[in-house]
Amino acid sequence: MREILFRGKDFNGKWRFGHLVESEKDQYKCFIVSLANWEDTEEGWDFIETDVQHVNPETVGQYTGLKDRNGKMIFEGDVVFAGYGEYYQGQHEHSTTTIIDMADYEALNALCNANIVQVIGNIHDQKEDL
Numbered sequence: 001m002r003e004i005l006f007r008g009k010d011f012n013g014k015w016r017f018g019h020l021v022e023s024e025k026d027q028y029k030c031f032i033v034s035l036a037n038w039e040d041t042e043e044g045w046d047f048i049e050t051d052v053q054h055v056n057p058e059t060v061g062q063y064t065g066l067k068d069r070n071g072k073m074i075f076e077g078d079v080v081f082a083g084y085g086e087y088y089q090g091q092h093e094h095s096t097t098t099i100i101d102m103a104d105y106e107a108l109n110a111l112c113n114a115n116i117v118q119v120i121g122n123i124h125d126q127k128e129d130l
Contacts, residue, residue: 005063007075008032008055009124016053020060030057059124064105066112068119074108076101079121082111 006020008030018034034051061076068074111117 003063003065005073006032007059007061007063008053008057009059010053010055016055018051020062021052022057028057030055030060032060061122062102064102064108066105066108066117068112068117069115070118072119074112074117074119075122077123078119079123080108080111081118081120082116 004019005017007015007017008020010016010032016032016034018032021031021033023029023031032053032055034053037050039045059077061078064074064076066074068080074080108117
């Protein structure tokens with residue numbers, strides 16, 4: 001079973017990693033919860049320690065469950081170099097880079113198994129370079 005993990009950029013530009021919580025109250029908001037410890041009390045469950053960060057919904061991406069040849073986790077929105085210059089579903093204008101989303105999973109998995117994929121950035125930090 002693949003690890004379920006998300007990342008999103010907070011409004012100070014820092015990447016946050018954890019579980020995704022979405023709220024539709026008042027306006028659509030996304031939060032990344034990286035820590036949540038609670039205890040059972042007589043009144044019910046009580047959170048004793050939390051780390052919840054408000055993130056930009058446009059930057060949220062799910063972990064694909066795959067890692068590149070350097071062991072770096074590959075998330076939706078990552079741009080990867082596929083080693084030998086071929087490309088696959090989700091191709092970008094450069095034949096050696098690909099923008100990853102979950103639809104690319106099968107092709108990406110095959111390339112990761114061949115140990116030729118390397119994360120070179122993501123679409124949120126490098127929009128002007130893509």
